[in-house]
Amino acid sequence: MPNFEAGKFDVIVVGAGHAGVEAALAAAKMGAKTLVLTINLDMIAFMPCNPSIGGPAKGIVVREIDALGGAMGKVIDKTHIQMRMLNTGKGPAVRALRAQADKVLYQNEMKRLLEEQENLTIHQAVVEELLVEDEKVIGLVTQVGAIYRAETVIITTGTFLRGEIIIGDLKYSSGPNNQQPSIKLADSIRELGFELVRFKTGTPPRVNSKTVDYSKTEIQPGDDVPRAFSYETTEFIMDQLPCWLTYTSETTHQIINENLHLSPMYSGMIKGTGPRYCPSIEDKVVRFNDKPRHQIFLEPEGRNTREVYVQGLSTSLPEHVQRRLIASVPGLENAEMMRAGYAIEYDAIVPTQLWPTLETKKIKNLYTAGQINGTSGYEEAAGQGLMAGINAALRVLKKDEIVLSRSDAYIGVLIDDLVTKGTNEPYRLLTSRAEYRLLLRHDNADLRLLEIGFQIGLVPQERYEKFLGKKQRIEDELSRLRNLMIKPNETTQALIRSVEGSELKDGIRAADLLKRTEMNYDLVGQLVPSEIELTLEEKEQVEIQVKYEGYIEKSLQQVEKLKKMEDKKIPDQIDYNAISGIATEAKQKLKQVRPLSIAQASRISGVNPADISILLIYIEQGKIAKITG
């Protein structure tokens, strides 16, 4: 088939999953002429696994995406069937929203956003080859021979790259949910010299709701207060659908144990590394054989379908075994399986081959984002997609690139972990990965990031001004409470007694009173009412900043130290071989990762403090040499 010229773009995004759509929307909004190519237009922002968005750490990412001007938060706010705030009994740093999505509505809404976006062209095509000149990407070729020229290319192929579905001893080439996989593109990437790894993930079977006996399960309703991911959402969906909780039975475990030999996980058929945080049911039963039962959540996939996602029963056992497994779960005795669970193996690139901007080190102007970078999860993908889109557009606009640090955002933690440490399994964000999680809260994502969103042109003026007003009100109120004295008069003491606090001996600053465990903003507000009525969000912000001041201060001090180390840049042309004192292992790691700063270098495993000292001295020496020479 003869090739033909099909157009010229600033940014081409390959793939329209959760990474691809954020990348494309961001680039187009920033003014870059953008093309997004997808194997199947009906798969835009598809959720091949669980029908939910958010949760601990991930939910905070969604808020960060929103603060930066991304789409995920707004779209799920419009299309969820249920929303819950998790960890409400714990501290503010770990609170997180999670929504159950209506999969089809979510897809449609996202597709519509893309279609309506200025500067954005959407086309269905299978990309087969990247065009590279002088180690710089210049475009790509599709299956039908269309050549698209581009200044930058972002690859977000998810699990499509040489994807293979495995059920029992059945294994066939496929993308998720039996989509056409992307094979030749994988070859093209490999031929460019990228190191690829094989990862594996899996999904559970789906059943028909009308065949489920919910009387044997426990109801899991959503919150009955309005919740939203986006700071801009004003319309809340209060008509929610519940999820249901049931458990595996003794029979379930027996069936698994008797049929383990049929599991591709144990027969050696699956070679890819799977995620530990999302184990299959056979894995759970084998590894934790003392547990009598495991939780199974029944999650509706949408409002207009009876299909139910059987969360907790992820498996790659043969379908006949899967049917028996389902029947062994209370409530599912007569459930009809609509789709079988499966495992999927796919190619991912070793992410230490990327700069923190998600541009590849090897090929200039080529970016990768999402599952191809070794992550899992819609939110992790979207966060990367957004940053890759932003940086590709900034490249086109010839502006400075943007890297979020570990103290800016969970997205910063995610990307830094990937490009600095790499990953041996599909990477999932966990709150424990963030050393400054007290600063990276769900409630302050806008305070952390909206300014950046505005600077790069993703957040419109009007929203920015509204935000500045909010910020000002919070600061004013904080300063008011920190300066205002409360006298130990009878009104005060009565209020304190009413919440079983100990009475004041002396006057106290309002902020100090608020710090007491038994106090909250509204109580203190009764004693010293504010002239301006603050919104719920603003009150929450004031309360958190006052109550946890000490801990926040501690974290900020650590961040200060980190910043000093981050300010010490390592010149790109540094020759590690020329530095005699650095240990061999450290040298190899440094050459591979090519850290941009001393801070990043010190996070590489295998690089110890003595190596860092020597590196510092070497760099200082270079500076002196430059000055004197």
Place this chain on the structure above:
Amino acid sequence: MEFDTIAAISTPLGEGAIAIVRLSGTNAISIANKVFRSPNGKDLFTQASHTIHYGHLVDPKKDEVVEEVMLSLMKGPKTFTREDVVEINCHGGLVTVNRVLQLILINGARLAEPGEFTKRAFLNGRIDLSQAEAVMDLIRAKTDKAMNVALGQMDGRLSRLIKSLRQALLETLAQVEVNIDYPEYDDVEEMTLPLMIEKSTWVRDEIDKLLLTSSQGKILREGLSTAIIGRPNVGKSSLLNSLIQENKAIVTDIAGTTRDIIEEYVNVRGVPLKLVDTAGIRETEDIVERIGVEKSRQVLNEADLILLVLNNAEQLTEEDRRLFKTIEDMDSIIIINKTDLPTEIDVDEVKQLAGNKRVVTTSLLKEEGVDELEEAIASLFFEGTIEASDLTYVSNARHISLLHLSKSTITDAIEAAQSDVPVDMIQIDVTRTWEILGEIIGDTVEESLIDQLFAQFCLGK
């Protein structure tokens, strides 16, 4: 990390009557100020640069005088490192100088890494380019050596203990993390505040015990307390002199007017000995005559090792037999001295009285048998015969300062839990404790927590 305040002993150990502890960094003066008391209550901040001040170092927590010192105050940039520098001149001697260093470390300085003063001097532009290579070599060499030394010094029990504390902390942390990341999973016990208090208190108590052994400190820091006993004229002082001559004395603590016992520090084949000699009381009374006297009993009771010296040229006396009886349950070595003279002693009876104690024959006059004695001391120690119930696990200043730091962070955690701070915030202090303890044993496995998470709990959603 770059500009925190560092401290180290800057003079070689054991040489000279004076030792210097040097501090450099932004807080050098404020740390010194915390522990320094001059007779007229000087505030170091108001003093001119490059001045010397007389006074005492005081442990501000216990309000206890630690040492009499001369303190040199040098404000940056006209200093070696171009930072504020304080040099504390104290009496020489391992114990003293270690105490001073510890006091400084507990009050906010960090122990300098090998070559770090020089490194700072370099980074602050004090040293010229030609010296850069040398500094790098120095760091590499010293780090390797320090690591070997540190590993060599590390008592297996200490590292096991620290590891068990860290494991306990890690399990607590994993539980907290699982509660956060998997809030709906029902098989994970909720880490409640009372549970947090219980687990943290246990860790703090264990750290306390370790710190207690460090303050009672014997082995490595002060040496294995060793008493030389025997009747008059059996060769006790010859033995002492011979051990000192053979082995360079680490520290000579000259007996002051108030002291009646001289302590000599020697290093015998890697075993540091604090030889508790009776020299100071020798002139008035012999130790044998004082057996039964409270003071001498105390010396014996506090000793980790007894060297009982007998005279080869005389028959065993009742006093000898009484001494055998006294040291019956103690780690000891029997020395039959004066083999250059004809043997009168009943060697079989000595062996019978010695039981399973090692018997060594020497002629200290002819310098014979000392090697064998040293070998006996070393093997007693290294084979673990000397029971370490009261031996110091924690010996060096770095370990001690890290233990103090970990104690303070875990105490923060306990106090926070007692005031109903949410568990996930307290976790910040628990994590810090875990990291600090890791620094002691050089364990910096990053993925530990996440590994623990997945090993311990069955997770999904």
